[in-house]
Amino acid sequence: MRTEAEFLAEGPRVGIRHFTLADAAEFTALAATSRPLHGPWLAPPADPESYATYAQRLITDPTRHGFLVCERADGRIAGFININNVVAGAFLSGTLGYGAFAHAAGRGLMSEGLDLVLRYAFTAVGLHRLEANIQPANTGSVNLVRRAGFRLEGYSPDFLFIEGAWRDHERWAITTEMRRAKGTGRAGRAGDAGHARDAGAAGAAGRAAEAD
Secondary structure (H helix, E strand, O other), rough: OOOHHHHOOOOOOEEEEOOOOHHHHHHHEEEEHOHHHHOOOOOOOOOOHHHHHHHHHHHOOOEEEEEEEEEEOOOOEEEEEEEEEEEOOOEEEEEEEEEEHHHHOOOOHHHHHHHHHHHHHHHHOOOOOEEEEEEEOOHHHHHHHHHOOOEEEEEEEEEEEEEOEEEEEEEEEEHHHHHHHHHHOOOHHHHHHHHHHHHOOOOOOOOOOOOO
C-alpha cells in the first residue's frame, strides 16, 4: 500500500500510480484470490518471480505504461490498467489491458480508474488514441469501455492466443476528440456515473482486455 502523495491523478475514491517492485506481495496475493473472477480472460502474475518480470517490463519499457488503481481510503490495490504497444510519430496510439481484483469488483472503482488513466494518457503521455481488444463474451469489459466512451471499430477473428487457442476479439477505441465531445476531461466523473451500473456485472473491469 502507498500514500496519496504518490498518485499521478486522483478521483473521489481512487488514485492511479505506477507499478513498483515493492508491490509484489500485495499484487500477487490479490491475483491469486481473484482467479475465479478472472476466469478465461486474463492471468495476472500470481508469484513473486512472474511479478518481477511483469513489473520490470512496465517500469523500463518506453512502449508500456503501467498503472495501479488504488483506493484512496487505505491505499489498497483495486486493479491495474496498462497501456501497451505505444507507437509515437503520426500514430500516437496504444493498447489497453486491465483487470480488477475480486474485492473491488462491482463497485465502480475501475470505471473511475479508467477515466483517470485516459486523462493521463491523453495529456501527460501525449497519446491521441487508445484501443481495447475484448473477447465478445467478456460483457463486463465491454460494458466498462462503452461507459467510458469507446466506440466499436471492428471484429478480428483469431486475434490473440489465450488459454491454448486463438480467440476472436472486438476492437474498441477512443480518441482525444471523442473524450472532449463526451465532456469527460475531469477525473472521477466516469467512476461516479458507473458505480451503480457496475453492480452485478461480474466486476465490470475484472474480466479484462487480454493484452498485458
